[in-house]
Amino acid sequence: MEEKLPSWRWAIVSVVCLLCFMANYMQYQVSALAVEVMPMLNIDTVGFSMLFLVPMLTAVFFSIPLGALGDRIGSKKVVTVCTAISVAGGFLRCFTLDSFTMQMTSMFLIGMGISALNANLIKVLGTWFREQTGFAMGLFYAASCVAIVVAQICAGLFGSVFNSYMVAAVVMTISWVLWIVLDRDVPEGQSLPEPEPVLDYIKVAIKSPGVWLISIGVGFGLASTT
Structure with a gap:
């Protein structure tokens, strides 16, 4: 007999996909705004490549520690704190448009949330979807690809780099709040597994x-x- 999965899993996968979407959107919107960002920061293509890819560098340094920490204290706390850092990075990016150093810093911070989520993704989705984890993972990666497409189409429609970045930061904040409200480490009646x-x-x-x-x-x- 097939195990009945908790209906709350759809809330979990929805908010996970939303966080994934926004993290990828905030990174890839930079590429859509390259013709404005590069002269604004007075950088060449090498500098732009560094700016665009620095969120991935965050994962290099923090993925393993954040995954281990999620085992010990639960994925919700880890992703909540790291996504708060991403939100701070999103707003910092809006108000430091004249500084390449600060833009690099803000993009590094923006990468924290998705690094934490990726490091704990199997725990988050596996706990709720069990034998359907592969399906949930597919939704997650589909969200990341859709975000890239939407970023290329929509990032330049807000009139200025500041407006585009600000809208993204606000939506990321909303996503963070929804994660806090909707996510649960385990279904009701279960406890966190041993580290x-x-x-x-x-x-x-x-x-x-x-x-x-x-x-x-x-x-x-x-x-x-x-």
């Missing part, structure tokens, strides 16, 4: 040639599509 021995897992992964080959392959794939 995983992350360091032990990392040691095993480092010694596995298969893990390295898959990682390199996925890395090249992501780099080429980006």
Whole structure:
């Protein structure tokens, strides 16, 4: 008999997809505004590439620690705090349009929320969707792709870079509030699982040639599509 899943899972996946959408939108709207951003900051294509890609650098430094922290205190707290940092980065970006250093800083901060969410995604969706986790993951990645398309189409329609960034920051704030209201670490009546021995897992992964080959392959794939 197929297990009956909690109906609240649809609220969970909806808010997760919304956070994913906004994180990707806020990054990729920069590429749509390149012709305005580059002269505004007096940067060349190398500087622009750094600005555009710096949210991904956030994940490089914080994904593993944030995933381990989610195991210990629950994914909701970790994603809530990190998304608050992203919201702060979104508003900082609006008011520092004349400083390349501050724009880099704000984009780095914007990457915190999605880094935390990605690091805890399997726990969040797996807890609620169980055998349907693959379907929920598909919705998540579809949201990221839709965000990229929407950013390219809509980011330049707000009259100025400031307006475009401000609208995104406000919607990200709304998404953050919805996460706080709607997300739950586990269904009612369940408790958080025991923390995983992350360091032990990392040691095993480092010694596995298969893990390295898959990682390199996925890395090249992501780099080429980006």
